[in-house]
Amino acid sequence: MTTKVQRVGLIPSRTRADAQALAVTAATWLGERGIEVKIPNSDVVIGALSDYAIADADFPQSVDVVVSLGGDGTLLHAVDLGFADQLPVLGVNFGRLGYLAEVEPENLDAALTRLVVGDFAIEERMILEVKVVSDGPAGGTWWALNEAVLEKEAPGRLVHLEISINGKFFTTYAADGVIIATSTGSTAYSFSVGGPIVSPFHQCILVTPVSPHMLFGRSLVLDSAELVGCVVTDNRNVVLTTDGRQIGRLVPGDTVTCTGSSKSARLITLESRDFHQILKAKFGLADR
Numbered sequence: 001m002t003t004k005v006q007r008v009g010l011i012p013s014r015t016r017a018d019a020q021a022l023a024v025t026a027a028t029w030l031g032e033r034g035i036e037v038k039i040p041n042s043d044v045v046i047g048a049l050s051d052y053a054i055a056d057a058d059f060p061q062s063v064d065v066v067v068s069l070g071g072d073g074t075l076l077h078a079v080d081l082g083f084a085d086q087l088p089v090l091g092v093n094f095g096r097l098g099y100l101a102e103v104e105p106e107n108l109d110a111a112l113t114r115l116v117v118g119d120f121a122i123e124e125r126m127i128l129e130v131k132v133v134s135d136g137p138a139g140g141t142w143w144a145l146n147e148a149v150l151e152k153e154a155p156g157r158l159v160h161l162e163i164s165i166n167g168k169f170f171t172t173y174a175a176d177g178v179i180i181a182t183s184t185g186s187t188a189y190s191f192s193v194g195g196p197i198v199s200p201f202h203q204c205i206l207v208t209p210v211s212p213h214m215l216f217g218r219s220l221v222l223d224s225a226e227l228v229g230c231v232v233t234d235n236r237n238v239v240l241t242t243d244g245r246q247i248g249r250l251v252p253g254d255t256v257t258c259t260g261s262s263k264s265a266r267l268i269t270l271e272s273r274d275f276h277q278i279l280k281a282k283f284g285l286a287d288r
Contacts, residue, residue, distance in 0.1 A: 013070030071095025138248030146185030151177030
């Protein structure tokens with residue numbers, strides 16, 4: 001991308017004081033160079049950022065790019081805010097070794113220097129479209145870069161979720177829940193319950209049961225254009241979350257349908273990042 005950036009949105013972690021402090025530094029640096037800075041009001045924790053606050057609903061139309069300062073969870077939040085407007089997102093990593101964040105905090109000045117002159121590339125990542133038919137607050141359409149999760153609400157009780165693929169009944173899972181993930185999300189919750197790791201550049205949908213109480217407990221790997229339907233079939237309520245954000249309770253008869261979105265998440269890259277080497281470092285795999 002070669003277009004100069006005039007307006008930058010900052011999304012600092014709400015729970016990390018160091019990320020909020022670096023957001024102040026970044027906002028000052030950008031302002032000194034004539035770049036307009038905006039921060040969603042709900043993400044402003046310290047008073048020094050209040051001058052940059054803007055209503056959450058107005059944020060996406062007020063910026064050209066978004067800089068996330070936090071872990072992968074903060075970046076997922078930034079993607080969610082800017083997805084509909086196709087805003088590019090640059091991740092600054094304040095967590096442990098992240099799969100998504102591009103820049104370490106000590107390299108932020110150099111990254112911003114490249115950002116404002118348009119010296120960066122865009123990496124497209126598949127987004128999951130999640131349509132919910134429910135009379136409750138979960139009803140509507142949602143999006144997820146990592147996954148949608150349908151999980152039991154009460155501890156110690158299974159839920160029964162009827163799964164269909166492309167409109168045809170597949171099976172009913174008796175389980176703690178079901179994860180419907182993208183390839184990007186394959187290294188997140190899906191992996192922790194035994195799902196496969198998939199290259200983030202592969203377009204697919206993973207269906208992984210959580211602690212299934214049945215003989216069939218393997219993950220399914222489907223094409224991104226396929227439709228995965230879920231119906232709550234018994235009187236045990238289910239909670240729907242997308243990318244770690246709780247959407248609402250589902251009751252018997254509510255349906256959730258997932259497929260690949262026609263839009264993608266747009267992640268800013270400054271250097272070539274090798275997913276497989278990041279994976280190797282994450283798990284401490286030896287050179288031998």
